[in-house]
Amino acid sequence: MITRQHTVAATAAALVVLTACGSSEDAATTSTARSTLTVFAAASLKATFTQLGASFEASHPGVTVTFNFAGSSDLVTQIQQGAPADVFASADTKNMDKATADSLISGAPVPFASNTLEIAVPPGNPAKVATLKDIINPAVKLVICAPEVPCGSAAEKVEAAAGLAFTPVSEESSVTDVLNKVATGQADAGLVYVTDVKGAAGKVEGVTLPESSAAVNTYPIGALAGTKNASLAKDFIALVTGAEGQKVLADAGFAKP
Amino acid sequence: MTATLAARGLDVDLALAPGECVAILGPNGAGKSTLLSVLAGTLRPDSGQAVLAERILYADVPQRIWLPPYARGVALLAQDPLLFPHLSVLDNVAFGRRAAGDAPRAAREAAREWLGQVEAAEFAPRRPAELSGGQAQRVAIARALAAQPALLLLDEPMAALDVGAAPMLRRVLRRVLHGRTALIVTHDLLDAVLLASRVVVLDGGRIVESGPTQEVIRHPRTPFTARIAGLNLIEGHATGTTHLRDARGLEVEGTPHTPLLVGEPALAVFSPTVVSVHAERPGGSARNAFPVTIAELEPRDAQVRVRASDGHGGSMLADVTAAAVNELDLHPGKAVHFSVKATAVTLYPG
Amino acid sequence: MATRIAQRTRTYGSLPRWVFVPAGLGALFVLLPLAAIGSKVRWGTFWSLITSESSLAALGLSLKTSSAATALCLLLGVPMALVLARTHFPGQRIVRSLLLLPLVLPPVVGGIALLYTFGRRGLLGHTFEVLGLQIAFSTTAVVIAQTFVALPFLVVSLEGTLRSVGQRYEVVAATLGGRPTFVFRRITLPLVLPGLLSGAVLSFARALGEFGATLTFAGSLQGVTRTLPLEIYLQRESDPDAAVALSLVLVVVAVLVVGFAQGRRES
Numbered sequence: 001m002i003t004r005q006h007t008v009a010a011t012a013a014a015l016v017v018l019t020a021c022g023s024s025e026d027a028a029t030t031s032t033a034r035s036t037l038t039v040f041a042a043a044s045l046k047a048t049f050t051q052l053g054a055s056f057e058a059s060h061p062g063v064t065v066t067f068n069f070a071g072s073s074d075l076v077t078q079i080q081q082g083a084p085a086d087v088f089a090s091a092d093t094k095n096m097d098k099a100t101a102d103s104l105i106s107g108a109p110v111p112f113a114s115n116t117l118e119i120a121v122p123p124g125n126p127a128k129v130a131t132l133k134d135i136i137n138p139a140v141k142l143v144i145c146a147p148e149v150p151c152g153s154a155a156e157k158v159e160a161a162a163g164l165a166f167t168p169v170s171e172e173s174s175v176t177d178v179l180n181k182v183a184t185g186q187a188d189a190g191l192v193y194v195t196d197v198k199g200a201a202g203k204v205e206g207v208t209l210p211e212s213s214a215a216v217n218t219y220p221i222g223a224l225a226g227t228k229n230a231s232l233a234k235d236f237i238a239l240v241t242g243a244e245g246q247k248v249l250a251d252a253g254f255a256k257p
Numbered sequence: 258m259t260a261t262l263a264a265r266g267l268d269v270d271l272a273l274a275p276g277e278c279v280a281i282l283g284p285n286g287a288g289k290s291t292l293l294s295v296l297a298g299t300l301r302p303d304s305g306q307a308v309l310a311e312r313i314l315y316a317d318v319p320q321r322i323w324l325p326p327y328a329r330g331v332a333l334l335a336q337d338p339l340l341f342p343h344l345s346v347l348d349n350v351a352f353g354r355r356a357a358g359d360a361p362r363a364a365r366e367a368a369r370e371w372l373g374q375v376e377a378a379e380f381a382p383r384r385p386a387e388l389s390g391g392q393a394q395r396v397a398i399a400r401a402l403a404a405q406p407a408l409l410l411l412d413e414p415m416a417a418l419d420v421g422a423a424p425m426l427r428r429v430l431r432r433v434l435h436g437r438t439a440l441i442v443t444h445d446l447l448d449a450v451l452l453a454s455r456v457v458v459l460d461g462g463r464i465v466e467s468g469p470t471q472e473v474i475r476h477p478r479t480p481f482t483a484r485i486a487g488l489n490l491i492e493g494h495a496t497g498t499t500h501l502r503d504a505r506g507l508e509v510e511g512t513p514h515t516p517l518l519v520g521e522p523a524l525a526v527f528s529p530t531v532v533s534v535h536a537e538r539p540g541g542s543a544r545n546a547f548p549v550t551i552a553e554l555e556p557r558d559a560q561v562r563v564r565a566s567d568g569h570g571g572s573m574l575a576d577v578t579a580a581a582v583n584e585l586d587l588h589p590g591k592a593v594h595f596s597v598k599a600t601a602v603t604l605y606p607g
Numbered sequence: 608m609a610t611r612i613a614q615r616t617r618t619y620g621s622l623p624r625w626v627f628v629p630a631g632l633g634a635l636f637v638l639l640p641l642a643a644i645g646s647k648v649r650w651g652t653f654w655s656l657i658t659s660e661s662s663l664a665a666l667g668l669s670l671k672t673s674s675a676a677t678a679l680c681l682l683l684g685v686p687m688a689l690v691l692a693r694t695h696f697p698g699q700r701i702v703r704s705l706l707l708l709p710l711v712l713p714p715v716v717g718g719i720a721l722l723y724t725f726g727r728r729g730l731l732g733h734t735f736e737v738l739g740l741q742i743a744f745s746t747t748a749v750v751i752a753q754t755f756v757a758l759p760f761l762v763v764s765l766e767g768t769l770r771s772v773g774q775r776y777e778v779v780a781a782t783l784g785g786r787p788t789f790v791f792r793r794i795t796l797p798l799v800l801p802g803l804l805s806g807a808v809l810s811f812a813r814a815l816g817e818f819g820a821t822l823t824f825a826g827s828l829q830g831v832t833r834t835l836p837l838e839i840y841l842q843r844e845s846d847p848d849a850a851v852a853l854s855l856v857l858v859v860v861a862v863l864v865v866g867f868a869q870g871r872r873e874s
Contacts, residue, residue: 077843141744143826146827148844169826172827177822184728186722327785327786329782337775339779341779352793353783357784404784
């Protein structure tokens with residue numbers, strides 16, 4: 001069994017080395033001319049970080065910021081498998097902890113924002129949802145995230161804090177899927193982030209959730225230990241945690257960390 | 258029945274008496290298979306009508322009628338036995354009865370009987386793939402007959418068999434066709450003679466000859482019939498009571514079967530056995546001499562059949578001994594003369 | 608009686624030697640990732656992972672829905688294949704191209720299309736909703752999604768077989784007095800059974816692995832709509848070991864299914 005794993009690992013390693021050789025060529029061209037900063041960020045940060053990325057490029061001529069937006073756990077898996085990244089921003093501390101446990105982050109990650117849940121309903125609120133109690137009504141089609149993903153674990157906490165039991169018709173793997181099902185009217189209500197409702201203004205309406213304070217997702221950001229652009233990474237993190245970054249995040253609906 | 262089918266150039270008018278077996282002869286592409294398909298219901302004719310045992314198979318006046326094949330009571334047997342490969346021989350033969358609604362046991366009983374009739378009873382439990390060509394054809398006949406058709410159509414059933422298997426099949430057919438209304442398409446004269454009481458010759462989609470078998474064979478009226486009857490036939494116009502000239506100017510002298518009128522169309526017929534082959538043009542009285550070029554030599558028992566072309570696209574046959582072939586050094590391409598006594602040539606009104 | 612050892616006659620095949628190289632590479636290309644999964648499995652926890660409540664629910668749901676989808680494919684696909692292979696009507700080419708579209712469409716696109724048809728606000732879904740029939744978020748939706756993507760496999764496979772077998776036997780059967788339904792039952796179906804079975808197996812395998820359309824159209828709820836692929840997709844967020852273990856289960860099931868089909872074909 002060990003020998004087999006070794007042979008497979010050896011073959012896989014050979015392939016990785018071949019590709020890594022290719023990509024390290026690119027990274028080797030740091031110097032002055034053209035640099036690329038690779039940022040892995042949670043999907044919910046897409047709008048805000050894209051904006052900040054443009055701002056960063058403007059203030060750092062010759063630098064291109066490329067993003068990889070995906071589910072936080074997907075990003076961690078990619079980093080663990082050796083994907084080249086300079087900065088990692090996660091949607092919750094659980095996934096960032098996975099990365100730090102594997103010594104993939106240099107230094108301590110910094111919390112830069114937090115997000116809470118809100119009820120999203122289709123335009124016109126056809127099921128007349130006003131409070132959390134309304135969504136446990138079996139006649140209301142509720143869609144939430146599965147507990148395995150950050151927004152799902154937050155939903156679980158809200159559930160527990162309110163002492164209720166949700167009966168969702170679907171537990172999605174990503175908050176975007178929840179949002180889509182609400183926006184298209186397939187679901188009567190969904191639990192998504194405050195930022196999602198704001199970002200989808202017009203397609204969904206929001207119903208504030210007082211109980212959301214029971215589940216707050218803190219977003220940490222950190223530079224990768226294996227980055228070749230340490231100073232650029234530091235600059236970007238400074239941008240995010242600085243005044244400009246915080247304003248952009250606040251406008252989108254994020255709360256302070 | 259009558260039928261026209263423009264796409265295949267078919268235009269026929271045919272009638273069968275109950276229990277009569279009629280042989281259909283004709284060159285390739287004459288429309289024989291088309292005719293059978295129209296009767297079986299696998300081809301729709303452009304016009305015409307057919308009535309079988311008071312059942313209208315198809316008609317166009319006063320209204321269009323067309324019975325699908327399964328409602329006609331017409332069974333078709335082709336060169337390829339097409340036995341259902343996934344059923345046993347017994348179940349194959351029982352198929353027609355089962356299709357008619359019989360219970361499996363009764364159908365199988367009937368099937369066994371028919372298999373006995375075609376001398377194939379021992380094959381009952383076997384699969385079609387295990388049978389030889391001849392055996393499969395016999396089973397196919399049993400299958401067709403077990404369906405109790407009012408009309409049986411046979412499309413060159415012996416064509417795909419090797420020579421050894423044909424005699425047995427012929428024997429079986431002779432037995433089962435007795436008293437059964439059937440149409441058999443064949444190239445083989447022997448089939449027409451042994452199995453059919455009447456012969457119909459189809460050429461270019463039309464019936465060109467029709468009559469009792471012996472009559473047509475002995476007195477063919479078309480080159481094709483003559484050829485398969487193994488006879489020589491020359492068509493032309495009578496230039497006298499005993500003379501005929503064909504379209505290319507060939508003069509033939511013969512003995513009239515019935516008195517000829519000058520100018521009317523006439524036929525000259527003579528057997529290959531009365532033809533002599535000469536290297537040079539022979540003299541002598543009352544002899545017809547035709548310059549020809551040898552096309553083919555075909556050994557037949559103790560004799561050799563020489564087929565030669567007359568230079569105008571027609572063929573002529575002569576039977577000679579093997580010794581004569583050697584003596585005259587006959588080979589394809591050699592120019593020789595065929596000569597026939599006038600007394601051996603029969604002339605008919607065309 | 609002497610025993611006959613069945614021997615294969617070795618005939619000349621005219622296969623260029625170099626063909627083995629790209630063929631081998633191709634085989635490696637497919638087999639290596641499978642081996643990689645196998646190597647990543649933590650065998651110690653394997654059994655407990657695949658027999659957990661969520662895993663068993665997902666596996667059971669997958670098998671149930673795939674079987675139902677395959678049955679539906681047979682009910683609908685056999686007539687479709689018959690019409691495509693044995694009849695002639697204007698526009699047949701176009702109709703066939705459209706019918707095979709799910710083969711090329713990304714499954715997610717298929718899911719969206721199904722949503723717009725059977726979803727609450729969809730073409731038919733709206734009527735169903737009014738009648739009290741809930742399709743979205745139900746197991747029925749999963750079966751619909753799987754049938755949608757698997758149907759073309761059956762149709763293509765069967766149509767090919769029907770064409771190659773031809774209609775000669777059916778014509779003979781008709782002249783023997785066989786009415787169309789009788790002939791279909793006793794002649795057509797048995798003759799195309801091998802092609803039908805391999806088509807059904809392909810459909811089953813496709814339905815089993817269906818992900819994109821199910822996710823978009825049916826949602827994901829344990830025991831109701833979360834099939835094995837969806838479960839794997841979810842597990843990889845929190846428990847990669849479970850995801851790998853379940854992936855291996857899916858691979859094994861697929862190998863069994865395809866292997867069964869091979870065996871039937873050769874027999």
